[in-house]
Amino acid sequence: MAKYLKRIQSRLSRRGISVSQSEIVAVYQKLVVDLENPTDEELTAVVDSFLSSLATANQENEMTTFQTKEEEIKPVQSPIQPVSATQAELDGVDEILSQESGEVVETSSIVVSTPQKQDLITTQASVLGIELSEVEVADLASTVGDKFTDYAEFIREVTSAIKTYANHHYDSLEQNIENTHEDLKNHFTYRERQLNQKFADGLGEIKSALESSRKSLKITKTAILSRLNIKGA
Secondary structure, eight states, X not given: OHHHHHHHHXXXXXXXXXXXXXXXXXXXXXHOSSTTXXXXXXXXXXXXXXXXXXXXXXXHHHXXXXXXXXXXXXXXXXXXXXXXXXXXXXXXXXXXXXXXTOOBOOTTOEEOOHHHHHHHHHHHHHHTTOOOOHHHHHHHHHHSOSEESSHHHHHHHHHHHHHHHHHHHHHHHHHHHHHHHHHHHHHHHHHHHHHHHHHHHHHHHHHHHHHHHHHHHHHXXXXXXXXXXXXXX
């Protein structure tokens, strides 16, 4: 279960949301049926639960800010307010800090690391019934970009890369089968021609032997009749 909690925590971090694993566990246990084998939909539901809570908090902050402006409180009379923190909350999940690379990402975009790409490739390939070796997973990950508008785009690109690889793999197998079939066909044709030739050569030798034997018998018959002074027919 720990790896799924870390995965959820990582997703939230890339959206600018910092939560402890204990907080995640509370929501995880409510929404996930099999804690050791959650579905992708259940993991997404846990993440969405925190996003929904953040959205609600942002709306409340916006209402508070609006009411404060309406009351026209003078700055010198107002207590010190966490302006930067409030601004960060208002910005919400649109400004994301990539936890792995440490670089600021553009609004409404995500950056994924190579291990994350490999993890999703392995998962999606398993769902599609395709077995991939570690080398194949690494090769596929190198063809997938690092930056996406959202996770839906990330998943679509990974799925497309897997299907493209699978099609190429099956095309290669199909071509190998066709080549093998053609090779066997040519081989059997050659062997059949070879056998026919041997059979024809054998018949020719038999015919020649019979002809030679007939001539020999004729010569012998003539010699015998000549000795007996009998004129042959």
